Amino acid sequence: MAxxxxxxxxxxxxxxxxxALGAYLRAQATEFLRALRLHRETGGTTAAGAEESVDWARxxxxxxxxxxxxxxxxxxxxxxxxxEEMRPELxxxxxxxxxxxxxxxxxxxxLLALHRxxxxxxxxxxxxTTVAVGAAAPSDSGGPAHPAAxxxxxxxxxxxxxxxxLLERQLTLARTRAHSTALQALGSSRFHAxxxxxxxxxxxxxxxxxxxxxxxxxxxxxxxxxxxxxxAALPLVVAGNPYNxxxxxxxLSPDPSPHPQDGPWHQVRLLLRLHRYAQEALxxxxxxxxVGLLAAGRALNRHRDASEAAxxxxxxxxxxRIAPATAYAxxxxxxxxxxxxxxxxxxxxxxxxKQTVSTP
Amino acid sequence: MAxxxxxxxxxxxxxxxxxALGAYLRAQATEFLRALRLHRETGGTTAAGAEESVDWARxxxxxxxxxxxxxxxxxxxxxxxxxEEMRPELxxxxxxxxxxxxxxxxxxxxLLALHRxxxxxxxxxxxxTTVAVGAAAPSDSGGPAHPAAxxxxxxxxxxxxxxxxLLERQLTLARTRAHSTALQALGSSRFHAxxxxxxxxxxxxxxxxxxxxxxxxxxxxxxxxxxxxxxAALPLVVAGNPYNxxxxxxxLSPDPSPHPQDGPWHQVRLLLRLHRYAQEALxxxxxxxxVGLLAAGRALNRHRDASEAAxxxxxxxxxxRIAPATAYAxxxxxxxxxxxxxxxxxxxxxxxxKQTVSTP
Numbered sequence: 001m002a003x004x005x006x007x008x009x010x011x012x013x014x015x016x017x018x019x020a021l022g023a024y025l026r027a028q029a030t031e032f033l034r035a036l037r038l039h040r041e042t043g044g045t046t047a048a049g050a051e052e053s054v055d056w057a058r059x060x061x062x063x064x065x066x067x068x069x070x071x072x073x074x075x076x077x078x079x080x081x082x083x084e085e086m087r088p089e090l091x092x093x094x095x096x097x098x099x100x101x102x103x104x105x106x107x108x109x110x111l112l113a114l115h116r117x118x119x120x121x122x123x124x125x126x127x128x129t130t131v132a133v134g135a136a137a138p139s140d141s142g143g144p145a146h147p148a149a150x151x152x153x154x155x156x157x158x159x160x161x162x163x164x165x166l167l168e169r170q171l172t173l174a175r176t177r178a179h180s181t182a183l184q185a186l187g188s189s190r191f192h193a194x195x196x197x198x199x200x201x202x203x204x205x206x207x208x209x210x211x212x213x214x215x216x217x218x219x220x221x222x223x224x225x226x227x228x229x230x231x232a233a234l235p236l237v238v239a240g241n242p243y244n245x246x247x248x249x250x251x252l253s254p255d256p257s258p259h260p261q262d263g264p265w266h267q268v269r270l271l272l273r274l275h276r277y278a279q280e281a282l283x284x285x286x287x288x289x290x291v292g293l294l295a296a297g298r299a300l301n302r303h304r305d306a307s308e309a310a311x312x313x314x315x316x317x318x319x320x321r322i323a324p325a326t327a328y329a330x331x332x333x334x335x336x337x338x339x340x341x342x343x344x345x346x347x348x349x350x351x352x353x354k355q356t357v358s359t360p
Numbered sequence: 361m362a363x364x365x366x367x368x369x370x371x372x373x374x375x376x377x378x379x380a381l382g383a384y385l386r387a388q389a390t391e392f393l394r395a396l397r398l399h400r401e402t403g404g405t406t407a408a409g410a411e412e413s414v415d416w417a418r419x420x421x422x423x424x425x426x427x428x429x430x431x432x433x434x435x436x437x438x439x440x441x442x443x444e445e446m447r448p449e450l451x452x453x454x455x456x457x458x459x460x461x462x463x464x465x466x467x468x469x470x471l472l473a474l475h476r477x478x479x480x481x482x483x484x485x486x487x488x489t490t491v492a493v494g495a496a497a498p499s500d501s502g503g504p505a506h507p508a509a510x511x512x513x514x515x516x517x518x519x520x521x522x523x524x525x526l527l528e529r530q531l532t533l534a535r536t537r538a539h540s541t542a543l544q545a546l547g548s549s550r551f552h553a554x555x556x557x558x559x560x561x562x563x564x565x566x567x568x569x570x571x572x573x574x575x576x577x578x579x580x581x582x583x584x585x586x587x588x589x590x591x592a593a594l595p596l597v598v599a600g601n602p603y604n605x606x607x608x609x610x611x612l613s614p615d616p617s618p619h620p621q622d623g624p625w626h627q628v629r630l631l632l633r634l635h636r637y638a639q640e641a642l643x644x645x646x647x648x649x650x651v652g653l654l655a656a657g658r659a660l661n662r663h664r665d666a667s668e669a670a671x672x673x674x675x676x677x678x679x680x681r682i683a684p685a686t687a688y689a690x691x692x693x694x695x696x697x698x699x700x701x702x703x704x705x706x707x708x709x710x711x712x713x714k715q716t717v718s719t720p
Contacts, residue, residue, distance in 0.1 A: 114612065116605070116609065117608060117609070117610075117611040117612040117613075118612045118613055119609055119610040119611075119612070119613035157612075159612065160612040242602030242603065242703070242706060243602065243603075243699070243700075243702065243703030243706060243707075245476070245696075245699070245700075245703075248477060248692075248696055248699070249476060249477070249479055250477075250479040251477040251479075251692045251696070252474065252477040252478045252479075252517075252519065252520040252689055252692055253477075253478055253479035317684070317685075317688045322684050323684070324677070324682050324683070324684050324686070324687035325677075325687065326684070327684035327685065327687040327688040327691065328677045328687040328688065328690060328691040328694075329612055329691060330688060330691065331687065331688040331689060331690065331691020331692040331693075331694070331695070332608075332611045332612055332691040332692070332694055332695045333691075334688075334691070334692055334695075335691070335692045335694075335695030335696055335699070336605075336608055336611070336695055339603065339605065339608075339695070339699055340603075340605075342603065343602070343603030343605075346602060346603060347603075
């Protein structure tokens, strides 16, 4: 893609063999064990502070994703049975440990958006919840010069505040459940089996007999090709045309899974990650910085977050017996987050265009 | 602005005097009378077809706007008392006759948007109302394979359909009232007094004694300067940055007039129109085509239409005792139209940027 990547067709380039993959996997396994130690030291199985628990969990997921991704990209170089057993376990672990943080980030995103949509000036994130709920006080609606107008103003303010309170209730509950599930997972024999395997991996990578002398680069190039193929299939012309109103097309659709259009973008996000990990394996964990790819990856993260936040707002609107003002606020919020989805696609298109233009 | 405009500082350019203004005003007055005749011939005071009534009303408003605009821009060249009496009467007439069409267009815009947001494929405009209302039938929600999901799907579909039906009821009522008001206005002595004055104008323009030899161009240039000054004061840097999320900032604001940010754009729309009419007066009714200005004007019309449609959706959401699903759909619709407002500002910024770049 960019010139600093190793070119497998360049005969003068240094060959990178399975030995480098072994070193990369050992390093990632060591990181995994370090995160686990951090968790045990900070007492993660008790009700530890959420911040500490997120830190070690993030480190652990980070290395789990890299191990799992490398197993996928460099499959022919690794013991097949071991790989096939390992990958779903790492995916389970990473998914289970990621949920708590995902719900927390989703709530923060939605409350910030509600705050912005209420036309308030910027406030620190910590104050958002308080403000959103506090705005429900009818005394905030001002003097009764125009009773009807004051009533309407009150209703809208209460709508935003009630929507915030509802989302907070629902997503905090989901987060608490995710926290319990994660704690249960960490105490399970399934987890201990994964941890044992990773401990072995830290010293001994099950490479195939020929792997130590096999060139990694064709497999890394194949991962890159899967990425570029998937990107080529995205509707980038539409995405590059600002305000195409495409992301909200199914905003009120009767379809129970209303945003199938997001799928290909989520898929590219995963392929971009696999490509990055493959580059890490080729470059001893430190690939040359690729600003365009980083920007593209950030845009796809934003796309995913906004897509899920929009779905959470739509889901909250289906809560029985909510007030019309609450439902209205959730509708505005849903559409706002779908606009964010569209904006993220535009940002990705711009980053990718620069990326391909700068490629020699 | 663009090179084809007459430059008042260019000594070789031909002087355009008050005589040209007189000819322009006479032509517009004649158009006004022609529209009036059309109205009388098609029996406008009875319940005539809406299409015919809109046609003559549009012609009449078109010339009323041009007469009124010229009275404003070229005020020093016209009898002051006459001008001051004439302008508010033309504004009243133009406003009264424009309302019916405005409500009709607003409803059409909102129903089309609801249709698009429901993820349906494009349908002819005529079918929109039927489809939106028809979708309320619960039999449309498909087989009961997943009762809960089906129920949710049903709710959302019903929400969009109910929102459409509510908007249709409210805006059709407003339109019917506007129609009655327009008919009353056309039968009033106030209207007959305006029509009489326009009939006089068609043969005799009350120019000041010095007007026939006075250069029109400095006054036209002043109108253009008012336009460029107002545009320079717009937040064009923000508007040119796609997905700035600025238009929805007050989407849930407790402010009773939630979109003061639209005001300066509406003002530029009016100044752009005055500038165009001034150019028409200078060029015997046919100024050189200015594609950039036309595109800028279209963007500002779209801005105004979307702004008013968004307000109508928000207003409908304040109807007492509506279902949460209806309110949710109206929230999505409101945000969608505010997004259109933002898109229109972007389109204006793009058109204006081209315009100023192409100016020598």
